[in-house]
């Protein structure tokens with residue numbers, strides 16, 4: 001695994017319905033993200049925060065809230081992630097709301113095409129984020145990034161990388177899903193997204209779930225993790241804007257992260273939707289840092305080489 005990290009903050013909540021995710025990057029820094037990564041021998045360069053338009057707080061227009069602002073922020077994220085990858089670094093995008101994954105994963109997909117790698121996207125989330133302007137109940141673009149990446153959305157978002165669609169739905173594995181809107185349900189089904197919802201995890205356990213989600217990886221795979229903090233059960237992670245009960249427990253989340261780390265293929269990461277305005281003494285940020293450490297190889301014991 002690439003041990004040269006670039007932290008890129010994207011402090012905005014233009015894609016969300018609830019305000020506050022714009023404070024996510026700073027909360028993760030305050031929770032000690034950099035030091036935690038460095039303690040595992042990683043070289044961390046904090047590239048600071050990107051800037052972009054403020055949140056105008058307007059209602060949806062033709063099914064999108066804040067489309068112009070979302071385009072501006074995603075362009076900034078796309079360019080910063082592209083630059084970090086070109087510099088040979090493993091980028092960690094600190095959101096910000098989940099709409100920013102359009103920019104980050106578009107950049108990752110472009111990078112993979114350039115260097116001839118396969119891409120696998122692990123989408124850890126309570127939500128499928130597969131809405132379009134027609135089926136969305138809210139117009140919030142943070143409910144649309146997977147659809148946009150798969151080519152369903154407004155041209156400036158679907159064509160952010162050099163290729164439209166940016167990714168194939170077959171490259172995505174969604175884990176922890178437990179809230180899908182009515183029209184979105186049908187669309188997820190039609191697109192053939194591979195979704196490991198909470199029922200699947202309940203019935204099969206996290207170990208089997210992750211074995212399935214990680215099936216078919218090889219040394220030529222670039223593994224991208226898009227970690228929406230609302231993936232976690234609200235009991236342990238209250239600091240998010242869209243709480244959905246019944247998510248993975250602390251141990252299940254740790255196992256998920258550790259099994260990803262074991263592949264040695266993690267090559268880029270989004271950490272999104274952390275909302276410090278709703279958190280309790282920054283505990284969700286500290287939990288996120290703890291889980292990110294596991295994603296980068298923290299384990300209780302020395303592991304035998306496989």
Ligand SMILES: [Mn+2]
Pocket residue numbers: 098125126127129142228273
């Ligand atoms: Mn999400």
